[in-house]
Amino acid sequence: MKAFSLTLIGLISLASATFSQVKPVQKALIKTPTVNCEECKSRIENRLLHEYGMSSVKADYRKHTVSVVYYTDRTNIENIKTALANMGYDADDVSADPEAYKKLPRTCQHVAGDKPVRPKG
Secondary structure, three states: OHHHHHHHHHHHHHHHHHHOOOOOEEEEEEEOOOOOOHHHHHHHHHHHHOOOOEEEEEEEOOOOEEEEEEEOOOOOHHHHHHHHHHHOOOEOOEOOOHHHHHHOOHHHOOOOOOOOOOOOO
């Protein structure tokens, strides 16, 4: 009976130590007014998932938002906004990098509120 009790106590303490090591995650919603098409959505989701500390990314070009889940011990919201700006997109109060914006496909280069530029042809 003593051995069973000691084994049970050992298992409980081991399980509690394992659960205490869960990484803290945080969710955030970033306004991205310059994201207006499916191509922008795909580009953002693919590139942001490769950023250090990202857990998930969901871009919505109809609502002009990007929702992210990230590990707070690895990155922060300002790093994520900067990554979006470095891709050529506005992110809340962080403006897009002009050089990165010029490198976006022509169909993705448009001012917020305007319709996307469609190539002639």
